[in-house]
Amino acid sequence: MLNLEELRQAVRGEAQLNYNLAKFSSFRIGGNADIFIAPKDKDDVLNAVRFFEKLRLPYVVLGRGSNVLVSDKGVRGAVISLRENLERVEIKDCGDEARVYVEAGADLPALAVETLKKGYGGLENLSGIPGSVGGAILMNAGAYGKEIFELIEWVEVIRNGEVKILKRDEIAYRYRGTDLQNDVILSCELRLKKLSPEEQAKAMENRKAWMEKRRNTQPLSLPNAGSIFKNPPPDENGNPRYAGALIEACGLKGRRIGGAEISDKHANFIVNAQNATARDVLALIELARTEVKKKFGVQLELEIKLLGEFD
Ligand SMILES: Cc1cc2nc3c(=O)[nH]c(=O)nc-3n(C[C@H](O)[C@H](O)[C@H](O)COP(=O)(O)OP(=O)(O)OC[C@H]3O[C@@H](n4cnc5c(N)ncnc54)[C@H](O)[C@@H]3O)c2cc1C
Incomplete structure (x- = not known):
């Protein structure tokens, strides 16, 4: 049995029992999590994982909830929320590129804007994808011909109770999927290109056009979770299917x-x-x-x- 005080002692961050999840999903739908915890930092995520594993309690990580449908009956076990914590971003200029260290809870659209303003390109195609960097990595999120894995150098995860750094070529990824489903993603390093002022202006223009396209084609005024289904593979003649x-x-x-x-x-x-x-x-x-x-x-x-x- 879980003792809330013990959890609060083991893990810094908000901890609650029977916590409603609707406001944590972009659908605004869902019942209660038996246990809800929002760890303060990466060490606390590891403490939470070890705490729940010791008690043999199931747990799941929630980023910003923009790609989930939460059951009306809620979630048995624990929900570990990375929203609003684990948001550190460090941008290191390395000549013709930048190495960007990002924690999993960081907001992807905000990161795209920040890096573009600083003159680094790569995330502009993804800047309209709501959610956290961790969620985007797990889903290999993508838009307008680019997927986040094209920019990944390494991903830091908790796997089998241990923290590990996985290089991109150690991770299997595909269209809207990765083999990280059983891991907790803590952070990653992205490689972005240093842009000339002309390239930066062009990238900003492209970003604006893609955002406009989203506003024109997606029902953004009502709660939703983005595309419900993956696009099927091309037909027998190689034509794309949507x-x-x-x-x-x-x-x-x-x-x-x-x-x-x-x-x-x-x-x-x-x-x-x-x-x-x-x-x-x-x-x-x-x-x-x-x-x-x-x-x-x-x-x-x-x-x-x-x-x-x-x-
Ligand atoms: C209006 C709208 C437009 C969208 N457009 C696009 C688009 O163009 N392209 C696209 O790819 N997606 C799109 N999406 C879907 C969604 O934005 C992405 O999948 C996003 O990357 C999910 O991030 P999240 O933090 O919200 O993840 P969540 O919804 O919180 O979680 C998604 C999955 O990832 C897991 N997860 C989250 N964080 C972690 C972590 N740190 N460690 C381990 N597992 C984790 C969760 O358990 C869950 O299984 C759209 C969604 C909306 C609402």
Whole structure:
């Protein structure tokens, strides 16, 4: 059994029992975590992991919650939140490039803007991806032809209770996935290119255009978790296929179940239109999967992560 006082003594940072997670997910959906802890720094993350492992309590890490659907029944065991802590960033100029040390809780869009303003390029394509650097690494987040792993030098993780540094070539990564699923990501080093003033101006212009594109094509005024499904592999002729286009072709844009809706702006987004539950979102996920399979023979794979107890 967990004793909250013991946890508070072992780990610095906010610790709570039966803590509601809805405000920690961009969907604004979800029940309670049995245990919630927001460790103060990297040492405290390790202390928390060791504490929970000793008690054989399951735990999961939450970044900024922009790619998760939290169950209505909540999460059994502990949620380790890296939001608002572990945000250290150190930018080291190394001639024609910068080495950027970033802790996992740092905000990716803010980092992209900060580095670009300082004249370092590489993150501008990713600057509209909400969430933490740790979440982006776990998901190998990407946009507009670039993935975060292209910039990674090494990643610091907790694996089997020990802190390890993994070089990029020691990590398997792919489209929206990595083999870090059982690790806790603590920090990383990114390599960014030093830009000439002309390149910097161009990168800033590109960033602005990509942000504008997002505002025009994504339902950003309602709570959501980004793309629900990964894009399927190209068809037999090598043509790209998009989950959103397949769902739209099934006539599902605007379809509503409970308070959740398949966005009529972008069919690969489900929005929390009015007090949606995780159950509503799951029902739409199942509907989209069934209809796309029936019409196109394509099995859609989830991009978002389900957190907690689902039947
Ligand atoms: C409007 C919108 C637009 C989006 N656009 C894009 C896009 O263009 N491209 C794209 O790739 N994604 C996109 N996303 C999805 C999301 O922003 C990314 O996946 C993001 O990188 C997730 O980061 P996070 O901190 O929010 O992760 P979370 O949602 O908190 O977590 C995601 C997963 O990572 C795990 N995790 C998080 N942090 C750690 C850590 N430190 N150690 C171990 N595991 C961890 C969690 O357990 C969970 O399984 C979008 C989302 C929204 C809401």
